[in-house]
Amino acid sequence: MSFAANLPLFSVVGCLLASAVSAVLRAKPAAWVTRILAALVAAASVPVLLLGLKTGTAVTYTMGHFPAPWGNELRFGILEPLVSGIFALVLLACVVGGDRELKRDIEPAKQNLYFVMVDLVLAALLALLYTNDLFTGYVFIEICTIAACGILMIRQLGRTTLAAVRYMIFSLIGSGLFMLGIVFLYSLTGHLLMPNLKTAVAALWASGESRTPLLTAMCLITLGLCIKSGLFPFHFWMPDTYGYSTPCSAGILSGLVTKGYIFLLIKIIRCVFGVEVFYASGIQSVLYVLGVAGMVVGSISAIRVNDVFRMIAFSSAAQIGYIFMGVGLSPELGTAAALFHILTHAITKPALFLSASRLSEASGGRKRFKALQGAAHRNPTAGAAFAVGCLSMIGVPLTMGFIAKYLFAFAAFRENRLLVPTLLALAISTVLNTFYFARTLIRVYNTRGVTPVPPVRLRTQPGYAFAAILLTAENVVCGILAQPLIEMLTKGLSVL
Amino acid sequence: MKKQTKPKLSERLRAWDAGSFDLTASIDPDPPVPTVEHDVRQEDLPPLVSLSERETRGFRRLYPVLAAALSAVLVAFLLSAVLALPPYGAADNPPHNEVMERYVSQGLDETGAVNTVAGVILDYRAFDTLGESHVLYTAATAVMILLLAAGGGREEPPSVRRIMEGDPILRGTARVQVPVILLFGVYVILNGHLGPGGGFAGGAILGGGLILYVIAFGFEPLERIVSGRVFRVGIASALCFYSAAKCYSFFCGANHLETIFRNGTPGAILSAGLILPLNVAVGLIVALTMYGFYSMFQRGRV
């Protein structure tokens, strides 16, 4: 076995070790541990990705001396290292870019605990991506939930604590349903390992016996993950969660944590239920309808708020809708488009949150739209990064958002399935997106009625500048050179 | 208790931000009755906003009906699904397959653990358990974030102190029981691979013993041994040992290398390879976390 195949294990365990060590470190070293860790994880995913591209198959990695189904197992092809690398980069950008806000929002004595939580989030996300065992997935979902709650409530305002309670309630209902679904599947098939489950589920479906419990198990698992990832109508926790947490946490929560659950769902659809069974069960239509509804409702809610963070948060609900629409649309092209949109959103949303925070900081810490008048001139870097993010969310060419929307439309055309509703939903949602993002952009670039002040220099905010450049560059590069990325995603999907 | 005049919400919140954590402080500094009773009496608190009319508006009125309907649908679905499952307790149910067969018939040879469950969770499916102990650690850190009080914590609430000070029954019982409980906890941890028990059960027992000790004698005597520093370093080093040891054995397993750990004679106390040290590490984590939870809730620090 090539040495690169060991790297996923080292990444996960490295994160766990770093989290344990950070508990006894001071804030500054703990922050550097997290930064170096994220960079290393991103670097470590490159050889794994190359290995997957070279062999063109998935590698199974036995955890210990006992082969699956007796022991645990990791499994990775092309998608897992690709997504984990991008996730680690985004996490790095969040932690570095939100450094000043972290100092402002968190009590000094608790700052190292924040980085403990971030390390644990990264560990859980990696394990969710790489695992080949449903129960391991459940355990790391719980770590992810608790750690996500931790990075959310570290800012101890009343509203943030309340948001954390709501987030926990929604998440725990989600994990309860997910757990019950696993129990049903286990009682029907006697397996927890994904490939064995897939064989057993296919046989059970073909035999036609126990159709009700099987469907129930599928519904419960899908529903659990949908609730946790905030699909409409379960998106009520989102605006408060993102709006009142520190920007770094908002970026990690909206960009990565919810995406981790969706990736796991896609993996479960492929590797546990099997594409044929899942797309014959009717659940995909429900996902499609809820996705479309989420796109429209999320955007309308985003128009109605007057606080920039809440607007971005509601826009997240809409973007989750896009992803689920893609998953519901079709197993090949639709899901590939959904995966691309996962990456788009993971890169764009943190950039938006971090930039909005700097813009509001340049406007005296106020978050209302009115206060942000001309903010982009007071902090030009933040303004530029915010603009690129907005354009990407609208779907302007040369950004990832454009490619994602193109892929959704392409999937509908190519497979000639649900063509009219998909195009209509895309059109309506794009118009709504344009409306509120363009309105905000005009607001931050319009200087009428604002006394000019000297702009914030790049040099005075090195952390943020690094994050803004990293995320914007990723966005534009992936938006221009999208072809290899799309090929990797489709190929990765076929070997998942 | 007398009705207070309506205090500004902002004043109360400022007190909260300043870190005055005593639950009872903003109600009455010296409660004449046990706190438990009067804490829950809502009507003593001045109404801050006219909640009653706002509560019943729109969606809130509809919500209970919707929630009840949702629950009814859920229970109907689940019941119909459960009735179609294979019967309870039958020997040929799907879960009792080759996986279970190997766990039981070869577990003793392969892991050296007489207790098959210990073999499953600490050797066969060790990655799950590695995650599991980190769940506990995550929760402990999260609770610390929430309850760690500014300025190094606070004293225990007066009501609790009053109960424990000079209660001969409590102290006498604790004096007899705590050593036994702690000893039993150690026994359960060390025998995890030989019989029922293990790190999780034993750690919970140890944690319970520590909590009983603290209730009876206060935090001060224990603090000489389990200080905040010891707590953090203990948990961190136990977790690091666990992760590192398991990483080594995963790595060796995946690359088909021999590990340095031997299974030894089944049934002996020093057997079953890594299971015994892992049980000790887990026991340490669980015991410290349990004690940490209590201490955080009680006085805002460990």
Added chain:
Amino acid sequence: MLQSLWENRIPVAAVVLFAVGFTTLLLHRNLFKKIIGLNIMDTAAYLFLTSLGYISGRKPPIITDGVTDASAYVNPLPAGLVLTGIVVSVSVTALMLALTVRLYERYHTLDLDKIYLMAKDEEEEKK
């Protein structure tokens, strides 16, 4: 119907408990009751999982007298999984209780709706 109800009595009880917990969680506005509901829900799932490992007439999976025949013991895997689950449930409960303490310290009520309204007012007051 009745026969299958009896054959699956433990899973049926577990599912009913799960629904009880779920309903408690949804219907009560008191945070403590919500947490209790959550615990009932989790416990029900673990009861279900434990029941899957049971095989009538067999012994617990601790090797005694050197008998390593698989037909002598019940299935050890569900027990191991439940152990994991219990730890998760303990952790989550502790976290929820800590959140509740914080909210109570600030708003002096456990009613989630009232807390929500107060938090809204507090924000208005700030502006």
